[in-house]
Amino acid sequence: MGDRPLHCSIKNPILLTVEDQKNAFHSGCKVIDVTFPNVSSPETQTVPISFCERVGEICFKNYYTAYVSIRVKFKAAPENGAEAGEIKWKTCVRRMRLMPSPHKESGSQDYFAISKKQFSFEISNISAMRIILQQPSPVWKEFRIEDLRLYRSSEMLSKPPPLPAWLTEDSANSTKHKLEGIPNLESISSSLQELWGLSEEMAINQSKTEIGRYEVDGCYEVNLLAYT
Amino acid sequence: MADKKKPNSADDRPQETDRQFLERYSIGTLMKDVLGKIVSNRPKDPITFLSDYFDSLEDQSNLVLKARNIIEMTHHSRPVFEMNVRQAYDIMLKQKVGKRLYGVNGTSYTDLIKTLCRDMPQPVTTKLLKKIECLDYEAITFDVFKSGVFTCCVLQDYVKLCEMLFNSLDFQSSGKVDKILSDVVNEQLKAALANTRTDARKIVEAGYNLGPDGLFYALERGMRSKSQLGGQTLEQFTIEICDAFLSKVKRLR
Numbered sequence: 001m002g003d004r005p006l007h008c009s010i011k012n013p014i015l016l017t018v019e020d021q022k023n024a025f026h027s028g029c030k031v032i033d034v035t036f037p038n039v040s041s042p043e044t045q046t047v048p049i050s051f052c053e054r055v056g057e058i059c060f061k062n063y064y065t066a067y068v069s070i071r072v073k074f075k076a077a078p079e080n081g082a083e084a085g086e087i088k089w090k091t092c093v094r095r096m097r098l099m100p101s102p103h104k105e106s107g108s109q110d111y112f113a114i115s116k117k118q119f120s121f122e123i124s125n126i127s128a129m130r131i132i133l134q135q136p137s138p139v140w141k142e143f144r145i146e147d148l149r150l151y152r153s154s155e156m157l158s159k160p161p162p163l164p165a166w167l168t169e170d171s172a173n174s175t176k177h178k179l180e181g182i183p184n185l186e187s188i189s190s191s192l193q194e195l196w197g198l199s200e201e202m203a204i205n206q207s208k209t210e211i212g213r214y215e216v217d218g219c220y221e222v223n224l225l226a227y228t
Numbered sequence: 229m230a231d232k233k234k235p236n237s238a239d240d241r242p243q244e245t246d247r248q249f250l251e252r253y254s255i256g257t258l259m260k261d262v263l264g265k266i267v268s269n270r271p272k273d274p275i276t277f278l279s280d281y282f283d284s285l286e287d288q289s290n291l292v293l294k295a296r297n298i299i300e301m302t303h304h305s306r307p308v309f310e311m312n313v314r315q316a317y318d319i320m321l322k323q324k325v326g327k328r329l330y331g332v333n334g335t336s337y338t339d340l341i342k343t344l345c346r347d348m349p350q351p352v353t354t355k356l357l358k359k360i361e362c363l364d365y366e367a368i369t370f371d372v373f374k375s376g377v378f379t380c381c382v383l384q385d386y387v388k389l390c391e392m393l394f395n396s397l398d399f400q401s402s403g404k405v406d407k408i409l410s411d412v413v414n415e416q417l418k419a420a421l422a423n424t425r426t427d428a429r430k431i432v433e434a435g436y437n438l439g440p441d442g443l444f445y446a447l448e449r450g451m452r453s454k455s456q457l458g459g460q461t462l463e464q465f466t467i468e469i470c471d472a473f474l475s476k477v478k479r480l481r
Contacts (some may be wrong), residue, residue: 011303156278163427164433164436184396185440185443185444185447186440187396188393188396188397188413188443189438189440189443190394191389191393191396191441192393192413192416192417192420192438192443193435193438194389194440195386195389195390195393195417195463195469195472195473196417196420196421196438197388198385198386198432198473199390199421199472199476200421200476201382202378202379202382202383202473202476202477203476203478205375205378205379206375206379206477206478207371207372207374207375207376207478208369208371209369209372
């Protein structure tokens with residue numbers, strides 16, 4: 001996740017239902033549509049195109065979703081020039097298990113990052129993406145995914161900042177520090193820490209009340225007095 | 229004729245009992261007071277405390293000195309300290325400021341600060357006064373008074389600690405500390421104090437830098453520079469270390 005997330009438009013999840021007059025039941029399946037609005041030059045295009053070159057990584061936070069599938073629609077390649085090509089939806093990630101047991105809590109609120117390795121094929125030149133959420137368990141009232149983000153590539157573009165010294169310092173080495181000419185490093189260190197503590201204590205107890213001066217820039221300006 | 233003269237002794241008033249004698253000089257109240265003060269202040273050395281207390285009783289005229297003695301009765305970390313400061317303020321309120329006007333004004337406040345800081349190097353006191361001084365005619369509220377007095381008492385402790393630090397840096401007991409070491413130490417302290425109080429990460433970092441490990445690295449860097457900057461006396465050292473403390477003192481507006 002080295003770079004900023006891709007700019008995309010994520011629609012609200014739609015619950016798929018199977019309904020007829022007598023039976024209406026919760027199917028436990030939701031779909032999230034993702035398009036990639038591209039601002040192409042307004043003179044040549046009248047219809048905004050949804051297009052994305054590449055998706056390397058998909059990150060989100062789970063909320064009680066058991067399985068997730070991802071299908072992508074490729075940019076319709078005009079075959080004859082007369083009509084747009086067929087709409088092809090291909091499944092990129094098939095029924096990835098997020099919760100080891102759909103009835104149980106584990107994995108229900110975890111963070112997931114689906115990387116290129118888990119894709120069946122490389123996602124490139126797509127026009128839309130559908131994320132299908134499934135939760136077969138009747139135990140949960142609601143399920144969704146949150147904070148969905150798509151990234152262009154999953155390589156780290158820059159190394160993370162190195163951890164500060166106080167986090168990585170091995171305490172076993174610290175006792176071996178002996179500087180020549182300085183016999184009592186500990187006592188110097190403890191005096192310094194006491195000085196630090198005293199100063200902080202004093203700083204906390206400073207008075208916050210004003211002394212009630214009317215001075216402005218060090219001189220007493222009668223014209224600036226007011227009744228308030 | 230010498231033998232006819234009666235010696236001037238207790239025979240003159242034979243009826244006075246011990247109790248009446250004590251009451252004549254209100255020794256009872258005096259003793260009760262001092263015992264109460266010992267119990268609430270818990271001095272480290274009660275005998276010295278007692279002798280100082282009785283010495284100060286004679287100094288009744290100078291209100292500032294009286295106030296100072298009360299403030300110095302206990303360490304600033306004890307809860308009784310605040311009560312003592314309040315008592316000192318009440319005493320100083322009796323100071324006459326003008327015609328029929330009594331209170332604590334800038335002059336007496338500055339006098340008190342100066343006498344509380346009598347054991348510190350003069351430049352330190354001057355710099356402190358620049359930050360917390362009040363003009364002579366200004367009225368000092370208790371809040372400002374308490375804050376200034378507290379700062380002075382903490383500074384007294386701080387200066388004593390500076391001396392201890394000086395002695396531990398002075399390896400050959402020559403009376404002088406290598407300026408390089410003193411600079412490194414000062415820098416570490418200033419860096420620790422420069423951080424804001426609320427940033428937890430900076431606080432941990434500051435703690436590490438002042439711990440034996442961080443200090444080791446800083447001192448190693450300093451000693452590798454091999455430049456000879458001479459030595460520093462205790463007074464110069466104290467002045468520089470106190471700069472870090474004074475940077476945290478809030479200037480009175």
